[in-house]
Amino acid sequence: MKNKILLFIFIAFVISIAFSFAPSESENAYFINYKNKLNSFEKLEAELIAQINETDLSSISKVEQIKSKILAVRTQFKGLDFWFRYLDPLAHKKINGPLPVEWETEVFEKYEKPYKREGAGYTLALQYLEDENLDKNTLLSLVTQSLQATKAYQADSITDELKKHHHFYLCNRLYLLNLATIYTTGFDCPEKDNIVPELLAMMKDVNEIYESFNQSFPNYNLNTNYLNLYNQAIQFVASQPKDYSMFDHYNFIRNFINPLFAINQQLIINYRVFSKSFVDYSLNKKATSIFSKELYNGQNSKGIFLRVNDEKVLAEIDKLGKLLFYDPILSGNNERSCVSCHKPTQFFTDTVSTTSLQYNFNGFLERNTPTLLNATYNHLIMLDGKHINLQNQTKGVITSAKEMGANEAEVLQKVLSCNEYKTAFTELLKQTPTEKEITIEHLVSAITFYYSKFSKYNSPFDDAMNLQTNASENVQQGFNTFMGKAECATCHFAPQFNGVKPPYVGSEFEVIGVPKDLKFTSISEDNGRYKINPATETLNAFRTGTIRNAANTKPYMHNGVFNTME
């Protein structure tokens, strides 16, 4: 009897718990939407594998069949991109990564060594189909790896996140950033005719995601302002010509995507959205525009003074930095200073010589002097990514035998023998409690702080994108060509138009085969990234530079081989 009562209590307890937790249909709409899309995607992938298993790829029509199936799979995938890209970036790359081998060169390199990642997925499979000697097993391997990767998205660790609102606003942020940078440029859609139709389909898919989210999370709704503007954006894309080279990127980003981004950032703050993902490592919650200087954190230009926020003290550091920047005592022979090559009147580069004179004025350096403007928006410094921060770079150039030919102890001693420096730095020592005495770090931090401030100014283009002015017809057209037909934007990403693309945690390196000279007979002998991370893929690869101020920063390329942009 006693047992029966206990059993009864237990059952009643379980039932009541079950009732109180079983979510209603509307609460579940979002989750169901995810599961349905994911399941039908997996089914399609399995079908594709079966189809490849059955075919012998012996005729063009058989290959064409496979090709159209892959395209269908990829279209379905685009509907999941919103979630996939954020929730598991590595699995995402296995499904639709653009490159066969990638070396991770991320902000985390400050802590971890670069690692190699083999690509797989549908973009590579499509490329492979163009191959002369098709091997069925290679093709199978590419798509089977994708199916495996897709299974990661069924894991509890991911589906649990879908039950809270946090991930949604972070997925959405990444989605909006990608709308402004890669979805419209063909970066991950090499078949140009598909760019605009795929974009439109994707935006509509995401609208469904929005609706189901709002049903399931009434307390964390995307507001009507956002939804209205988003629908206008869809209409805008629908009204654009199908030819991707005619797409109006300027107005798409300026009037729709950037304002949507601003609302999403506001909601991230209002709903106290918190991230546990490395995807958000560099992004700044407080930035209200994609074209804000605060969008992501690249370098710490303050160096050892990083926690100093007092304006008066900062002004003092800036003043000292400027003095040092111009001061030849930083060099071994007291004849070279930072300004010898980075001329403030020439956008902090040297627009006259191809590459600068070496330390002892005998011969020239291998590489062209880069502008210091916007250097702070890179995660890795130098064209080969040798340094993980600006301060190490400054020390590197002071001690380089070819550049300033000094050593740290000697420079420190020379600087401190000057009374003005000594008093000023002694005063600043209070700001760095971990340091008992003035070190080279204090000097180089002042220098990087000084020159980095010039990166903070908004250009007229930024003002236009932030709706403060409107750009001329010419500028708009130029921007549209840059983003579209000229394919510049597949490597130079907004807002800095350098190699740092959303989510802005890594710097890209590219092998483009820069010629040694204007005869174009051989490529430059400089190994680039290979010097730092030797691998077949990094040979002659250089970090993608910013094209901001490019009109004023000639000559171009790592060796300064080109004097004009044409």
Added chain:
Amino acid sequence: MKTIITITLIAFAVVFSNCKATKNTNSKVTQTETSQANTKVPEQLYELPYDSASMTDAQKKQFVSDFEKGIIIYNTVCANCHNKLVNGVQIVPDFSLPQLMDYEMRIQYPSHENKLTETNLTALEFDQVVHYLRYKKKSGVHF
């Protein structure tokens, strides 16, 4: 239906009161632990790693210098939130090795947002503070 609800309510009440009971005993344990910790007077601030015998002089010097810097960084960046006040004395709690995970610490906890960013703590300082927390003498107070 009514009976089901009453029975569940009773069941809840039982479970809940149980929770409370265990909680009480828990807090008693920590109290005795901490008062013990408070009376401990460390002769040295740090414990050398187990393989310290094989450390060169330069390595030892680096070890101590990083440790000292770690203390200062801890006091400027972390202490406000992490120190425990025990009988009017500030105690630096002990963190376990898994708690002192790598740079993941920067993003894993909501409270660390804006505090442990790269704009507030460099990679080097981060290593130094972890070094300090790892090798400091145990206070017996757990975070």
